[in-house]
Amino acid sequence: MDVLLRKDGGEEEEEEEEGPSPGGGRRGQKAQMKRRHEEEEEEEECAKKKLVIDHSVKVASHYNSLQEVGLAARSRSRIFFMRNFNNWMKSVLIGEILEQVRAGGCRRVSVLDLGCGKGGDLLKWRRGGIDHLVCADIAGVSVEQCQSRYEEMKRKSHINEKIFKAQFITADCTKEVLSEKLEDAELQFDVCSCQFVYHYSFESEQKADMMLRNACERLKPGGFFIGTTPDAFELVKRLEASDSLSFGNEVFKVSFGSKGDYPLFGCQYHFSLEDVVDVPEFLVYFPLLEHMAKNYNMRLVLRQRFSEFFEEKVKKEHHRSLMMKMTALEPFPLEDGDGQTTGSSGEYRHAKEHCARAGVRPPVGTLSRSEWEAASIYLVFVFQKIS
Ligand SMILES: C[S@@+](CC[C@H](N)C(=O)[O-])C[C@H]1O[C@@H](n2cnc3c(N)ncnc32)[C@H](O)[C@@H]1O
Numbered sequence: 001m002d003v004l005l006r007k008d009g010g011e012e013e014e015e016e017e018e019g020p021s022p023g024g025g026r027r028g029q030k031a032q033m034k035r036r037h038e039e040e041e042e043e044e045e046c047a048k049k050k051l052v053i054d055h056s057v058k059v060a061s062h063y064n065s066l067q068e069v070g071l072a073a074r075s076r077s078r079i080f081f082m083r084n085f086n087n088w089m090k091s092v093l094i095g096e097i098l099e100q101v102r103a104g105g106c107r108r109v110s111v112l113d114l115g116c117g118k119g120g121d122l123l124k125w126r127r128g129g130i131d132h133l134v135c136a137d138i139a140g141v142s143v144e145q146c147q148s149r150y151e152e153m154k155r156k157s158h159i160n161e162k163i164f165k166a167q168f169i170t171a172d173c174t175k176e177v178l179s180e181k182l183e184d185a186e187l188q189f190d191v192c193s194c195q196f197v198y199h200y201s202f203e204s205e206q207k208a209d210m211m212l213r214n215a216c217e218r219l220k221p222g223g224f225f226i227g228t229t230p231d232a233f234e235l236v237k238r239l240e241a242s243d244s245l246s247f248g249n250e251v252f253k254v255s256f257g258s259k260g261d262y263p264l265f266g267c268q269y270h271f272s273l274e275d276v277v278d279v280p281e282f283l284v285y286f287p288l289l290e291h292m293a294k295n296y297n298m299r300l301v302l303r304q305r306f307s308e309f310f311e312e313k314v315k316k317e318h319h320r321s322l323m324m325k326m327t328a329l330e331p332f333p334l335e336d337g338d339g340q341t342t343g344s345s346g347e348y349r350h351a352k353e354h355c356a357r358a359g360v361r362p363p364v365g366t367l368s369r370s371e372w373e374a375a376s377i378y379l380v381f382v383f384q385k386i387s
Contacts, residue, residue, distance in 0.1 A: 055280060056138060056172050059200055062279045064141035068118060078342065079251055079274045081330040082371035086378075088328035089306060090195055090228065091124050092313045093380055097224050098128040101190045104222055112136070112189045114173055114215055115197030119146030122153060125164060132187070136169040136178055136214075143170045174200070174207035178214045188220045194227035196378075198289075202282035205265050209292060216296035221387040225298060231305060231379040232283040235269065236262060238377075248272075250344070252374040264288055273374060286379070293383050302382040309380045329365030342368050 074080060101109055109130040113121060116135035125133050135150075137143050147168045154163045169181050192215040201211035215225045238247045239256055246255035252273045267283040290300045304312075313319045323329065332351045334340050340348070351366040367375065 055203060056174070059279050060138045060140070060172075062277075063117065063137075063139040066118075066142075066276070068145060077274065079276070079371055079374070081328065081367055082251070082375050083276075084326050084328045085367060085371075085375055086196075086228075087120070088319075088323050088326045089309065089380065090121060091127075091322060091326070092319050093226055093228075093309075093382075094121065094124045094128060094191075094193060097191055097226050097382065098130070101224070106190055108132070109191070110134075110187060110189045112178070112192040112215070112218070114178075114192055114194040114211070115200075116143070116146050116168075118142045119149040121193065121195065122146070122149055126153065130164045133164050133166045134169065134178075134182065134187070134189075135166065136171055136173055138170070138172045140170040143168050173214045174203070174211050177210075179218050182218075187218065188223075189218050190220055190223050192216065192219060192223070192225045194225070194229075196228055198227055198229045199281045199284050200279075202284045203266055203268075208265060208284075208289070209295075212289075212292055212296060216293070216298055216383075216385065219298075219385045221385050223385045224301075225293070225383040225385075227381055228306075228378050229284050229381070230271075230281070230377050232262075232267075232285050234305070234377055234379075235283060249370040249373055250342075251370045254377075286381075289381075297386045298383040299386055300381070301384045302380065304380050305376070306378045306380065307376050323365070330367060331363040332366050333362055342370070344368075344370075 074083070077083070098109065109128070110132040111125060111130050111134070113125070113133060113135045116137050117139070119135065122133075135143065135146050137146070147166075150166050150168075157163050167183050169178065171178060171181060194211075194215055198211060201208045219225065235254060238254070239245070239259060241247070245257070245259060246253055248254055252271070255270045257268065262283060262285075264285055265282070267285075268280050269283070270279070271281045272278045286303060290303075293300070314323065330340070332340065332348050347368040347370060348366065350369060351362075351364055354360065354366075355362050355364060
């Protein structure tokens with residue numbers, strides 16, 4: 001108001017007006033301007049709200065529109081090994097957490113898969129022998145596909161195998177309270193798994209808090225909230241090192257609107273990854289998430305960059321053999337070099353150098369440089385509910 005008045009008439013604001021005076025004049029003009037300004041503010045507010053709504057809709061429609069492709073098409077993808085690698089990381093995390101839950105004496109395990117997508121982790125829950133699964137996601141089509149995969153898994157399972165019970169919920173988990181939608185109103189979870197999802201909630205404090213509430217409020221004491229999300233420190237480090245507002249390579253690109261100022265919530269960037277992801281995301285400033293989690297009685301047990309988690313877990317034989325089974329690394333060199341995922345020079349230099357330095361006889365398992373640059377953005381986290 002102050003600024004508007006000075007711009008238009010060089011006036012100083014005198015006193016508060018409720019509305020225009022009947023005869024018009026200066027006071028009337030001033031009141032009209034005030035009203036116009038208020039209307040403009042209201043419009044701005046509405047536009048902001050619309051933007052927020054559009055963002056959720058955008059994310060949902062992006063994931064809804066992703067086609068399910070068969071194994072043959074997946075294996076031709078430029079990021080085939082990286083996707084397998086990410087899957088292995090999730091398998092190891094989920095497997096170890098379920099072991100801990102069982103070691104704590106739990107016989108019947110219930111899990112919430114927050115942002116379940118098309119059910120990419122269903123097999124991991126089956127392998128983990130859980131009893132009850134609740135899958136929730138904002139993208140309705142994905143939830144339907146997740147449910148169909150589950151039904152098919154049940155249909156095809158061995159007669160002696162008891163597949164877990166499951167419920168599927170389509171909901172914006174940054175806005176809706178999941179516990180109100182549970183078929184079993186008393187249900188409590190041993191684990192909430194939130195894989196590659198939490199960053200969508202950091203658009204605002206309210207959204208991040210609602211996602212956290214959904215993750216934690218129904219956890220049993222001692223229960224775990226686990227997940228994977230981009231590491232904000234790594235993203236900002238790479239942005240600051242770039243001479244533009246973006247960075248990336250032939251498989252992924254991250255673009256920010258500006259540099260130098262990183263608000264705690266709503267710090268948006270655009271992430272695109274081959275043909276899989278092409279959406280706005282938000283920086284998750286981890287110390288803040290850790291602080292917010294305390295409101296739900298959660299303490300941080302583990303936070304590790306993908307590189308650290310990988311280096312630690314790959315030492316164990318059973319994780320290594322799962323890695324082979326899941327083809328989580330690309331053999332290098334292939335006898336027929338043409339079969340390598342990419343022919344670009346430099347994409348496997350690190351593997352060559354490693355063999356030379358460590359005196360290892362090839363072939364070795366690796367990821368192309370571009371895929372590793374994308375995978376190494378992420379971190380793994382584990383929170384536990386204080387008993
Ligand atoms: C990268 S995918 C990960 C899917 C799955 N967790 C996995 O690891 O395969 C991200 C998922 O988060 C979901 N998502 C994004 N925002 C959400 C929200 N507000 N509420 C619930 N799900 C959301 C998307 O619909 C999408 O399925």
